[in-house]
Amino acid sequence: xxxxxxxxxxxxxxxxxxxxxxxxxxxxxxxxxxxxxxxxxxxxxxxxxxxxxxxxxxxxxxxxxxxxxxxxxxxxxxxxxxxxxxxxxxxxxxxxxxxxxxxxxxxxxxxxxxxxxxxxxxxxxxxxxxxxxxxxxxxxxxxxxxxxxxxxxxxxxxxxxxxxxxxxxxxxxxxxxxxxxxxxxxxxxxxxxxxxxxxxxxxxxxxxxxxxxxxxxxxxxxxxxxxxxxxxxxxxxxxxxxxxxxxxxxxxxxxxxxxxxxxxxxxxxxxxxxxxxxxxxxxxxxxxxxxxxxxxxxxxxxxxxxxxxxxxxxxxxxxxxxxxxxxxxxxxxxxxxxxxxxxxxxxxxxxxxxxxxxxxxxxxxxxxxxxxxxxxx
Numbered sequence: 001x002x003x004x005x006x007x008x009x010x011x012x013x014x015x016x017x018x019x020x021x022x023x024x025x026x027x028x029x030x031x032x033x034x035x036x037x038x039x040x041x042x043x044x045x046x047x048x049x050x051x052x053x054x055x056x057x058x059x060x061x062x063x064x065x066x067x068x069x070x071x072x073x074x075x076x077x078x079x080x081x082x083x084x085x086x087x088x089x090x091x092x093x094x095x096x097x098x099x100x101x102x103x104x105x106x107x108x109x110x111x112x113x114x115x116x117x118x119x120x121x122x123x124x125x126x127x128x129x130x131x132x133x134x135x136x137x138x139x140x141x142x143x144x145x146x147x148x149x150x151x152x153x154x155x156x157x158x159x160x161x162x163x164x165x166x167x168x169x170x171x172x173x174x175x176x177x178x179x180x181x182x183x184x185x186x187x188x189x190x191x192x193x194x195x196x197x198x199x200x201x202x203x204x205x206x207x208x209x210x211x212x213x214x215x216x217x218x219x220x221x222x223x224x225x226x227x228x229x230x231x232x233x234x235x236x237x238x239x240x241x242x243x244x245x246x247x248x249x250x251x252x253x254x255x256x257x258x259x260x261x262x263x264x265x266x267x268x269x270x271x272x273x274x275x276x277x278x279x280x281x282x283x284x285x286x287x288x289x290x291x292x293x294x295x296x297x298x299x300x301x302x303x304x305x306x307x308x309x310x311x312x313x314x315x316x317x318x319x320x321x322x323x324x325x326x327x328x329x330x331x332x333x334x335x336x337x338x339x340x341x342x343x344x345x346x347x348x349x350x351x352x353x354x355x356x357x358x359x360x361x362x363x364x365x366x367x368x369x370x371x372x373x374x375x376x377x
């Protein structure tokens with residue numbers, strides 16, 4: 001289990017420890033009650049109002065960098081203004097009912113999102129769902145996957161492959177322009193997905209968000225700490241002195257439904273206004289993760305690439321890996337090709353006995369096409 005950063009580490013005297021020990025049962029009950037979500041959380045629209053006013057979380061995020069939190073348009077590289085940084089007109093009709101059907105007994109859902117191209121036959125959605133069916137202790141988890149779509153075409157493609165699909169209705173945004181990778185609208189769409197996740201937390205559900213270009217081989221919940229508010233994957237867990245210093249990859253992260261986690265997402269979304277240009281959600285998160293720990297008391301767990309792996313820090317053995325992310329890769333065809341090789345290797349690996357795996361020193365096919373797409377040797 002990886003290290004968890006954040007939370008109180010102060011220690012008192014022996015006398016204080018004795019008194020705390022005597023009061024521990026009552027204190028524990030109070031802690032568990034206060035740490036869970038209470039009723040009456042504001043809606044998404046009330047924390048990101050469209051009338052020009054700014055929520056408390058947004059004001060705090062702006063003040064932390066001595067910059068005013070504004071709703072100014074961010075200019076794209078082509079000179080056009082991107083969509084405003086405040087909420088678009090987003091509806092969550094039917095989400096609560098769908099979550100109740102999809103969630104596990106402990107109110108946990110697995111979230112992902114797809115576009116229309118990814119839902120086509122033999123594209124990423126097929127590999128994603130196939131990973132659950134062919135993985136180790138993962139087949140039962142596919143029933144708890146909720147796929148978020150953003151237009152009628154992707155919703156239709158999703159329904160053809162999976163029973164639990166949700167159409168995020170955004171009436172104030174041109175979704176056709178959002179399909180262009182890297183466009184201002186594309187970046188805006190990724191920020192809008194955070195609004196869905198915030199709503200999931202407010203409704204009292206834990207979630208594990210996973211990009212659809214991730215192949216599940218083993219149950220990753222075994223690597224997630226029960227003490228963490230948020231557990232997040234890394235691009236590489238060996239490139240910095242500590243795991244907290246490593247670059248996070250928000251293509252895979254778990255959040256527990258606590259008061260802190262809801263405030264985390266609000267703070268994260270609000271912090272966007274502090275940065276120039278049109279930063280994506282991962283850039284902003286990387287810049288504020290220490291603030292989340294120090295100011296909000298968030299308990300944060302970086303997930304080591306030895307278990308939550310990817311092409312950025314490729315693991316050529318399959319004895320420990322739970323998931324493989326086709327990150328550090330440009331081009332859908334390259335992702336599909338290299339993930340297909342991993343899936344084939346996994347099938348061969350699981351057909352062997354433990355003795356055969358050791359004797360043959362089984363290694364995984366490197367993601368050559370993805371490496372070439374990045375200009376790597």
